[in-house]
Amino acid sequence: MKDETINFTEQEKALIRELQEDVASISAPFKSIGDKVGLSEEEVIAKIRDWKEKGIIRRFGAAIKHHKAGITANVMVVWKVPVEKAKEIGSIMASHPAVSHCYERPVFPQWPYNLFTMVHGKSTDECRKIADEISDKTGIKDFKLLFSTKEYKKSSMKYFID
Amino acid sequence: MDQKTDFMTETEKQLLNIIQSDFPLTSRPFKELATKLCISENEVIDLIEDLKKRKIIRRVGAIFDLQKLGYKSTLCAIKAPPQRLDEIAEIVNSYSGVTHNYGRENEFNLWFTLIAKNREELSRLLKEIKEKAGVDMILDLPAINLYKIRVDFKL
Numbered sequence: 394m395k396d397e398t399i400n401f402t403e404q405e406k407a408l409i410r411e412l413q414e415d416v417a418s419i420s421a422p423f424k425s426i427g428d429k430v431g432l433s434e435e436e437v438i439a440k441i442r443d444w445k446e447k448g449i450i451r452r453f454g455a456a457i458k459h460h461k462a463g464i465t466a467n468v469m470v471v472w473k474v475p476v477e478k479a480k481e482i483g484s485i486m487a488s489h490p491a492v493s494h495c496y497e498r499p500v501f502p503q504w505p506y507n508l509f510t511m512v513h514g515k516s517t518d519e520c521r522k523i524a525d526e527i528s529d530k531t532g533i534k535d536f537k538l539l540f541s542t543k544e545y546k547k548s549s550m551k552y553f554i555d
Numbered sequence: 556m557d558q559k560t561d562f563m564t565e566t567e568k569q570l571l572n573i574i575q576s577d578f579p580l581t582s583r584p585f586k587e588l589a590t591k592l593c594i595s596e597n598e599v600i601d602l603i604e605d606l607k608k609r610k611i612i613r614r615v616g617a618i619f620d621l622q623k624l625g626y627k628s629t630l631c632a633i634k635a636p637p638q639r640l641d642e643i644a645e646i647v648n649s650y651s652g653v654t655h656n657y658g659r660e661n662e663f664n665l666w667f668t669l670i671a672k673n674r675e676e677l678s679r680l681l682k683e684i685k686e687k688a689g690v691d692m693i694l695d696l697p698a699i700n701l702y703k704i705r706v707d708f709k710l
Contacts, residue, residue: 414614418604448623449623450618451618452575504694545667550626
């Protein structure tokens, strides 16, 4: 992926530290943030808009803990795909509604699977069925389902906290 | 089992559908939402606080693109001896750059995401984890391409 080096000022980093937390449910939340980092309300709003436009902020809003009724199972499915076909196959896999994430990663002698998909379903059986469906659709026969056995940690990264 | 959204009112669903990606970037965002939903500013604030208490809203704020912030991330996997899996998982957990850590059904039975300020730091952390965990190898699988990342849930 492209390497982008953007340098943030200390004030911008302070703003990032505020925005990655929970915005207060008060009448003028951006003024409150501005007061903390030494920016005006307008400057805070302008910065958020600018960063959204640049893709630095992927999304600004409510992060919802939600699952569609009954969709409680998920599995990481890894696929061995010829490198020259990875983009084409990756796009097909990504278009399946049960697939939430699809990444291409490098391979090693001990690990030949280069496409990674997160698949969601109502049960482990349904997840298996969906993986078979995707296999049929793409013609990729070499794949593995890595169901999770235990969640050891699930947290959000906090940036510019030293 | 019961779905949390079964107990949401229409107003709550409407509110959530708006604020997932279109949170108003204005001086008084909750007032603006109130106008859209035909309720008062205080009612919007109360609803959001209640949805947070019910753990339907995790937080309101920015989700940053870690790469655009200059950070680097990778997905790692360890082949842990089964009797040492929990112990090694705890060692991995102790790093703040590790955000997700799961046991999985495979020879490579521990999978975790690692984030750091640059590639050198990632390599340094992986070397340290390898030594502390007492394993021969850690698979380092940074994303080469991204074909999908889900953003919104329609309620």
